[in-house]
Amino acid sequence: LWQHEQTGAWYGHHWALEFFDVDGDGFDELLAGGKLYDRRGRVLWVHDRDDELSRIWGASHYDAVHIGRLANDDEIDPVAFLVAGSAGVYVVDALTGRTRAVHRVGHAQGITFGKVRDDIAGEQMLVATRWCNYGILTLFSGLGERLWTIQPDYVGQGATPVRWGKAGAPLIWTNTSREAQAFWDGHGQRVKRLGELSRVWSERMG
Numbered sequence: 001l002w003q004h005e006q007t008g009a010w011y012g013h014h015w016a017l018e019f020f021d022v023d024g025d026g027f028d029e030l031l032a033g034g035k036l037y038d039r040r041g042r043v044l045w046v047h048d049r050d051d052e053l054s055r056i057w058g059a060s061h062y063d064a065v066h067i068g069r070l071a072n073d074d075e076i077d078p079v080a081f082l083v084a085g086s087a088g089v090y091v092v093d094a095l096t097g098r099t100r101a102v103h104r105v106g107h108a109q110g111i112t113f114g115k116v117r118d119d120i121a122g123e124q125m126l127v128a129t130r131w132c133n134y135g136i137l138t139l140f141s142g143l144g145e146r147l148w149t150i151q152p153d154y155v156g157q158g159a160t161p162v163r164w165g166k167a168g169a170p171l172i173w174t175n176t177s178r179e180a181q182a183f184w185d186g187h188g189q190r191v192k193r194l195g196e197l198s199r200v201w202s203e204r205m206g
Helices: 050-055 195-206
Strands: 018-019 029-032 035-037 043-046 064-068 080-081 089-093 099-103 107-114 122-129 139-142 146-149 161-162 172-176 182-184 190-193
Touching: 018 064, 064 107, 080 107, 089 139, 089 172, 107 161
Parallel strands: none
Antiparallel strands: 018 029, 029 035, 035 043, 064 080, 080 089, 089 099, 107 122, 122 139, 139 146, 161 172, 172 182, 182 190
């Protein structure tokens, strides 16, 4: 239907592509790295800090994105998170592409999103750091606030939000190594080590 060759900072991985109806017209737009396209392939906006990525060693591209009604606030939504390697995490107004916040967290490589804090409106975003600082996880609110940082191991990239049962509390399962097998709460506190999974990892998965 259409094709567009990106210039400037490019999107580095397939998880830097996401569809969402940004303007509420019933049709999805496509966020590809730091550029938003309409359904006909027209560029609606370019991230206002796009050229900054080329000046930061280890950046030059967007590793992952997430876009949507992340804050659960009509005055703030829609919001886009642009995870941009060594440039860190950009929190962006998804209607305009203007940056609201920048968080330097090392080489930001991936993003996991979900509901891990019932006391905070909207979704939360868990961003993983890679390259030279493996294993660091930073949680953000849908507003773009940095909530906390942990480092469960020196291997992993990412974690998995989990919740069992209707009354179950939201948890984060870190699972990228034998040492990291554990549940954490939405405040970054470890609540349970998963010894049997550590054993299985050691005996079979390693």
